[in-house]
Amino acid sequence: MKTSLVRDHFLADHRRLESIFERLLDAFEANDREEMRSLWTDLEHGLLGHLEAEETYLYPAFIQECGARARDMLAQHDRIRQRLADLGAALDLHLVRLDAASAFISELRAHAAEEDQFLYRWADERFEASGRQRLVGALSYLPADRGPAASQPATQ
Ligand SMILES: [Fe+2]
C-alpha cells in the first residue's frame, strides 16, 4: 500500500478553499464589502489553480483508465467555473444571494467527496513517488506561476 500523498495534499487544498468560502459567507452576512472582495480574489485564484492542476496532471490518465465516471467528474469542473463566474459577477453588482453561495459550497463539497473516493485514491496507487511528488508540487505554483515544469505531466 502506497502512502496517500496526493490524496492528503489535494484534500488539504479542498479544506483550505472551503475555509476561504466560509469566511466569505461570514463577510457576506456582515456586509463587509472590502473583505468579501479580498476573499473572493483568494477563492477564485485558489479554486481555478486547483482545477487546472487536476486537469493538467490527473484527469488525462484518469479518463483513459476510468472512462465515463472520470469524464462526468471532469464535466463538473465546467459547471464549477460557470458558477464561480456567475457568483463573481453577482458580487460585483452587489447581488450575491446567500442561498446561491450556499448551493455552490454544496456543489463543491459533492465534487470533493467524489474526488476523494475515486480520483485521489486512484492517483496514489497509479503513480510512483516522483509522479506523486510532481502532482503535489502542481498545486503550489498553478496558476500564479506557470513555469516550464508546469507542462510536464506526472509519469508512472
Ligand atoms: Fe476537481
Ligand SMILES: [Fe+2]
Ligand atoms: Fe479537487
